[in-house]
Amino acid sequence: MLFHLLYPLKSIFGGFNVFRYITFRSIFAILTALMISLIIGPWCIKKLKQLQIGQYIREDGPQSHLSKAGTPTMGGLMILFAMLSATLLWADLSNSYVWMMIFVTLGFGFIGFLDDYLKVVKKQNRGLSGRAKLLWQTGIASIMAFWFYFYPGFDTTLTIPFFKEMQPDLSWGFIPLAVFIIVGAANAVNLTDGLDGLAIGPMTIAAAFYLIFAYLAGNARIAAYLQIPFVRGAGELSVFLGALVGAGIGFLWFNAYPAQVFMGDVGALALGGVLGSVAIATKQEILLILVGGLFVVEALSVIMQVSFFKMTNGRRIFRMAPIHHHFELKGWPEPKVIVRFWIIAIVLGLLSLSALKLR
Numbered sequence: 509m510l511f512h513l514l515y516p517l518k519s520i521f522g523g524f525n526v527f528r529y530i531t532f533r534s535i536f537a538i539l540t541a542l543m544i545s546l547i548i549g550p551w552c553i554k555k556l557k558q559l560q561i562g563q564y565i566r567e568d569g570p571q572s573h574l575s576k577a578g579t580p581t582m583g584g585l586m587i588l589f590a591m592l593s594a595t596l597l598w599a600d601l602s603n604s605y606v607w608m609m610i611f612v613t614l615g616f617g618f619i620g621f622l623d624d625y626l627k628v629v630k631k632q633n634r635g636l637s638g639r640a641k642l643l644w645q646t647g648i649a650s651i652m653a654f655w656f657y658f659y660p661g662f663d664t665t666l667t668i669p670f671f672k673e674m675q676p677d678l679s680w681g682f683i684p685l686a687v688f689i690i691v692g693a694a695n696a697v698n699l700t701d702g703l704d705g706l707a708i709g710p711m712t713i714a715a716a717f718y719l720i721f722a723y724l725a726g727n728a729r730i731a732a733y734l735q736i737p738f739v740r741g742a743g744e745l746s747v748f749l750g751a752l753v754g755a756g757i758g759f760l761w762f763n764a765y766p767a768q769v770f771m772g773d774v775g776a777l778a779l780g781g782v783l784g785s786v787a788i789a790t791k792q793e794i795l796l797i798l799v800g801g802l803f804v805v806e807a808l809s810v811i812m813q814v815s816f817f818k819m820t821n822g823r824r825i826f827r828m829a830p831i832h833h834h835f836e837l838k839g840w841p842e843p844k845v846i847v848r849f850w851i852i853a854i855v856l857g858l859l860s861l862s863a864l865k866l867r
Contacts (some may be wrong), residue, residue: 523741530723530743533598534750541594541751545640545758548586553769556580556863561628579767581608582624584775587615594809595750596660603744603788608655612746615648616694616781620773620778635773645777652785653686661740663689667791669798669863672735686788689796693784696803698776699810699830704767705760706846709803712777717799717857718786719749724864725790734864735779737791745786752782765843800858801862806830836845 511527518525526532556562559700562578592610599606614776625633625646636644657680664682668674678685701707724730759775762768771779780803787796813829826834835845 509635510597510599514665514803520559521790525839530726530746534719534723534746537594537747537750538711538754538757540597541590541754542758543594544590545586545755546761547760548589548627549762553712554588555579556582556769561624578843579641580773580858581628581770582621583759583763583769584617584620584773584778586769587771587775588613588778590755590758591748591751594754595748597676598751599747600744600800603741604659605741605745605746608652608789609745609785610649612652612690612781612785613778614758614836615651616645617774617778619644619648620775620777622778624772624774636786642691642712643796645694645781646687649687649784650683652690652788653683654845655789656686659681662794663737665737665791666793667737671792676856685793686837689788689793690784692807693787693796693800694777694780695857696800696807697780697783698773700803700806701771701776701831702834703842704765705763706849707767707776707779708756708760708771709846710800711783712753712760713850713853714783714799714803715749715752715756715786716790717860718783719753720861721790721792721795721864722746722749722786724790736864739791740792745789749786752779765846767821793865795860798856798863801856803851809834843863 511533514527516524523726557580559584561580570631577799593605595610601607619636619641623641627635634692647701657664664679665677666669666682666685684799697707697711700710707756722742722745723736725736726745727737728738728740731738756779758770759771761857763771783800783803784796785801787793792799807830809826809831810829816823817827827837828834836842840848
């Protein structure tokens, strides 16, 4: 909005020319979303308490978590409000990529909201059935996949990190792959949201690295130098991701151990869906395995645990899955698990950044 209102006035006052720079608007999107989060955070937490929207804690989980029962949840609404408000203020709203990311945010956010609402308001412990959630997620992800496929100039080739000559054209195969990435990322982030600040920390870190990828992919000269796909218009996603980073940091202020509020499915599913969609938009789908490696490991730990349990009639690989609970039950204090996982997320992000040049 500010871009459209103020940039045209550059002929009157040259200082308004700064609004044309994605870097400038990305920085202020971060600061704006952060400020909004910090301002509305206390009010949101108070309102959630008044509405008695408290977290349900599984009795079969770590015993140390039972004290968290009743902590306000659905705080992801705060993240989405701050992120989308900052995006609408600072992004170029004529950019189709921005609107598609807003669509996937609201779409997956609605699924998460409905699931949280059924669990914490209607007291239906299971919320939406797994089949219903997967069906809705697949539907929204399919819309995104078809949009990418038919978008003029969008390339359906797959970029293989470290191998610049290996870029197979997936053609129609791109659509099921895109759906798998978006749905998989959404659920992986949701599974990681089990400790105070555990999901939002790595999510913010991953968004920061994809902010860099989006900027590089949207700049023809830099993309050519790095030998990565140039995606016209993708640079504007840096502003959107900047808003996500700012909102994530602001939410972490209240979600850090001991948490005053949890994000709930409304936040985890929306942010995960965005992460998968951005990976596709920037043509760095495979790098998501590295950037979001922590989420991948969390999801795999659940898959491995459930599969092994069924195959061996009750035996387990981990003491509890997802894997962060395994370390808790081994005696690691919760803050230690959280901070060490954050460190891993940063290292994985740096490794993914190095992969852009090692080709």
